Amino acid sequence: MPDPPSPPSIDTTPPTSTHPAFLGELDSVSSYDAARAVVLPLPFERTTSYGKGTGEGPAALLEASQYVETYDEELDAEPADQGIYTLPAFEPTSHDMAAALDEIEAQARVHMGAGKFVLSIGGEHSLTAATVGAARQCFGEIGVLQFDAHADLRDTYEGTPHSHACVMRRVVDLGLPTAAVGIRALSSPEAKLMRQSNLPVIWGYQLETAEDRFDALLDALPRQIYLTFDIDFFDPSLVPSTGTPEPGGGFWQPSLRLLRRLFDRKTVVAMDIVELAPRAGQPSSDFLAAKLAYKCLGYALLGPSTADARTATR
């Protein structure tokens, strides 16, 4: 592995004009040092192909999060009390795509290295190559679990290997084990690669039986997981606000059951939620993304096993 570039200084100045803090200004999120988790807004949009606007995703998610209840009835807890700190939005200065991804990687590595659970919010899916790279350097052996409508396994797309449509190929190139849930749009070469490499997958057409298939999928991955969640995994009837809304996607409660199972069985070291492209007058996608972020933070910080134990003693 090459020597990592020296990390940038930690910019923990409170977010001001660009976006509100995740869940609003809570006492428990006021201190970087005390927070167990950080939300890293990455309004990164360079290679989107169909619907544009994913650069506005982080601000829309954060705005919607102002209206998310901090009490989680499933966990019977206030996950926000664990400390969730919202970082300023980070935008790389490099025009060169590879250099820009290096900047994002260095930024994510600072916070992972500081022991935080880093939830990156995008932004286009290409940024995951950077945050996965950071997680690999900080945590060693990891697998990558992808919730997505698209395989994102193209070698190049529209002339660049750094496109959102290539991001999982770049992860596979890193030699990391991967698995995917919800895939329902891909090219013949991508399908061939998945077959030849035996990449574990629950296809979109198998989502109705995903809970029966999910354990076997997880068994194929190491203990430590980076979770990348492309919001277009969901059915467009739930989440129309994304660049390429593919029919036949996941629904809310069944998807949460999979996520809960994931956090119960594996150690999720970091995650992202990407490809929210907000549309005026359609706040439900933004709200779903915000709620998804908070559910995952709750699972990560409190653990579903904790909730089961609580439920059992109630």
Ligand SMILES: [Mn+2]
């Ligand atoms: Mn994707």
